[in-house]
Amino acid sequence: VKIRRQAAKLLGFKNHAAFVLDVKMAKTVEAVESFLNDLVSKLREPGQQEIERLKGLKKVEKEARGEPFDGELNSWDTSYYERILLETDYAVDQEQIKKYFSLENTIQSINQVLFIHVRAYLIDLFLEMLEIYEKVLGLKFVKVPAEKAVVWHPDVQLFECWDAVEDQSFSGYMYLDLFPRDNKYPHAACFPLQPSYIATNGERVAPIAAMVANFTKPTADKPSLLKHDEVVTLFHELGHVMHHLCSRTKYARFHGTSVEGDFVEAPSQMLENWCYDPKSLKHISAHFETGEPIPDEIIQRIVKAKNVDAAIQNLRQLFFGIFDMTLHTSEDENLDSTKLYNDLRKKISLIEAPKDTYGQAAFGHLMGGYDSGYYGYLWSKVFSSDMFYSKFEKNTLSPEAGYQYRKEILEKGSSRDGMDSLKAFLGREPSSDAFMREEIGVH
Known part of the structure; x- marks a missing residue:
C-alpha cells in the first residue's frame, strides 16, 4: 500500500x-x-x-x-x-425449484425471453436458451454441425451469430462449454477469444467468445437440472457474451467488455432481472417429467425472497x-x-x-x-x-x-x-x- x-x-x-x-x-x-x-x-x-x-x-x-x-x-x-x-x-426449496429448469428447456426459452432468433437443431439442449435474446437484441443463432465445428472438447458446441434486424450480416461466433471435466476452469465465466475491429482493408473482423460453466451433465434418463441461482448465472454470463458479440468498434482495444472496470458488470447484471420476472419464469420453465411450467406459488416465493x-x-x-x-x-x-x-x-x-x-x-x-x-x-x-x-x-x-x-x-x-x-x-x-x-x- x-x-x-x-x-x-x-x-x-x-x-x-x-x-x-x-x-x-x-x-x-x-x-x-x-x-x-x-x-x-x-x-x-x-x-x-x-x-x-x-x-x-x-x-x-x-x-x-x-x-x-x-x-x-x-x-x-x-x-x-x-x-x-x-x-x-x-418456503424456498431449491431442490423443488430446479425440477422446472432443465438446462435443455431453459437454454431454448432464455433465448425467447432475451430475444435472439434461433434456427436449426432445436432438439439440441443448448439452442433452446438462445431464443430469449431474440426479440430484445435482434440476433439469430445457428448451431454449427459437430463435424464442421473446431472445438477443444466433444462437449463444446459452436454457434454462428447473425444480425436479424439491420443488415442480416454475420456477427460472430459463440462457444458453449457448459459441463465439468478434469482440469477445467471450475467457475462460470465468459472468455473473449477474439475482439472485433475494422481491418486495414476496411472489413470487419468478427468477434469470438466462449461461455464456460460447470452445470451437472445430463444422463440418459435425467436432464441437467438447474437451481434458480444457476439460471441467474446462465443469464449473467450469456449477457457478457452478448456484449462481446454485439459490440461494433473501430479498434480492438475498445471492443465489447473492455469498458471501464466499474461498468463491465452492469449490462450482465441487468439481464439477471429476467430471472425474477413472473412472465419470464413461466416462459423458461417446464417440469422435466410433466412439462408443466413452474407454479405461480413458487414464482411468488422466488420473487419475494429476492x-x-x-x-x-x-x-x-x-x-x-x-x-x-x-x-x-x-x-x-x-x-x-x-x-x-x-x-x-x-x-x-x-x-x-x-x-x-x-x-x-x-x-x-x-x-x-x-x-x-x-x-x-x-x-x-x-x-x-x-x-x-x-x-x-x-x-x-x-x-x-x-x-x-x-x-x-x-x-x-x-x-x-x-x-x-x-x-x-x-x-x-x-x-x-x-x-x-x-x-x-x-x-
Missing part, C-alpha cells in the same frame, strides 16, 4: 485511488465516496431492522435448546439464520468498498490497517469482526486487481437496476427497448465513456432510486 502511494505521487496523483479512478467510470475519489456514503445512509436503518429480525430467530433457537442468548449477532451467524428465514418464512436481508448484504459490500478507498486515500504512513478494518466493519456493516483476527489479510481483492475498485460491484449494480426498471419493467420482452440497449450500451464498447452510454440509454442522469426500491425494498 505504501509503494502504491509513492508510485501514484510520482505520476502526479494525490493518492493511489486517484490514480486508479482516473480511467474508471467514476473518475474521482470524491464521486466514489459520495456514492458509497449515500448508500450507507439509506441502508443503515433497514439493515438494523434486518439484524434485529435475525437476532429474533437466534433468540428463539437458543431458548428452544435451553441455551442463553447474549443478544449478539455474530459474523458467522448471518448466513445460517438467513437460511432459516428463507425456509420458514418464504430481497431477503438485502440491506445487510449490501452494507457488507459497502464496508469493503469504503475500507478499500480509505486504505488507498490515507496519507498516514503508519496506518493501523487492522484497527481501520475492524472499526469500519462495526460502523458500516453493523456487525463486529471476530476478535483477534486480521480480516484485511483475507481481503484478496486488495491484491487481486480490485485495489480502489471494490466499489464497482455496487456501482454497476445500481446502474443495472436503473436500466432495467426504467426501460424493461413494463414490458420485459420489449424489442424496442432491447434494440436501444444493444445500440447505446453493447455496441459502443469502450469507444465512449460508460457514463455517456448510460445517459444515452436512460435519456437522463442515472439514479439509485430503482436499486433502493426494487433491490432493497425501500420506497
Whole structure:
C-alpha cells in the first residue's frame, strides 16, 4: 500500500485511488465516496431492522435448546439464520425449484425471453436458451454441425451469430462449454477469444467468445437440472457474451467488455432481472417429467425472497468498498490497517469482526486487481437496476427497448465513456432510486 502511494505521487496523483479512478467510470475519489456514503445512509436503518429480525430467530433457537442468548449477532451467524428465514418464512426449496429448469428447456426459452432468433437443431439442449435474446437484441443463432465445428472438447458446441434486424450480416461466433471435466476452469465465466475491429482493408473482423460453466451433465434418463441461482448465472454470463458479440468498434482495444472496470458488470447484471420476472419464469420453465411450467406459488416465493436481508448484504459490500478507498486515500504512513478494518466493519456493516483476527489479510481483492475498485460491484449494480426498471419493467420482452440497449450500451464498447452510454440509454442522469426500491425494498 505504501509503494502504491509513492508510485501514484510520482505520476502526479494525490493518492493511489486517484490514480486508479482516473480511467474508471467514476473518475474521482470524491464521486466514489459520495456514492458509497449515500448508500450507507439509506441502508443503515433497514439493515438494523434486518439484524434485529435475525437476532429474533437466534433468540428463539437458543431458548428452544435451553441455551442463553447474549443478544449478539455474530459474523458467522448471518448466513445460517438467513437460511432459516428463507425456509420458514418464504418456503424456498431449491431442490423443488430446479425440477422446472432443465438446462435443455431453459437454454431454448432464455433465448425467447432475451430475444435472439434461433434456427436449426432445436432438439439440441443448448439452442433452446438462445431464443430469449431474440426479440430484445435482434440476433439469430445457428448451431454449427459437430463435424464442421473446431472445438477443444466433444462437449463444446459452436454457434454462428447473425444480425436479424439491420443488415442480416454475420456477427460472430459463440462457444458453449457448459459441463465439468478434469482440469477445467471450475467457475462460470465468459472468455473473449477474439475482439472485433475494422481491418486495414476496411472489413470487419468478427468477434469470438466462449461461455464456460460447470452445470451437472445430463444422463440418459435425467436432464441437467438447474437451481434458480444457476439460471441467474446462465443469464449473467450469456449477457457478457452478448456484449462481446454485439459490440461494433473501430479498434480492438475498445471492443465489447473492455469498458471501464466499474461498468463491465452492469449490462450482465441487468439481464439477471429476467430471472425474477413472473412472465419470464413461466416462459423458461417446464417440469422435466410433466412439462408443466413452474407454479405461480413458487414464482411468488422466488420473487419475494429476492430481497431477503438485502440491506445487510449490501452494507457488507459497502464496508469493503469504503475500507478499500480509505486504505488507498490515507496519507498516514503508519496506518493501523487492522484497527481501520475492524472499526469500519462495526460502523458500516453493523456487525463486529471476530476478535483477534486480521480480516484485511483475507481481503484478496486488495491484491487481486480490485485495489480502489471494490466499489464497482455496487456501482454497476445500481446502474443495472436503473436500466432495467426504467426501460424493461413494463414490458420485459420489449424489442424496442432491447434494440436501444444493444445500440447505446453493447455496441459502443469502450469507444465512449460508460457514463455517456448510460445517459444515452436512460435519456437522463442515472439514479439509485430503482436499486433502493426494487433491490432493497425501500420506497
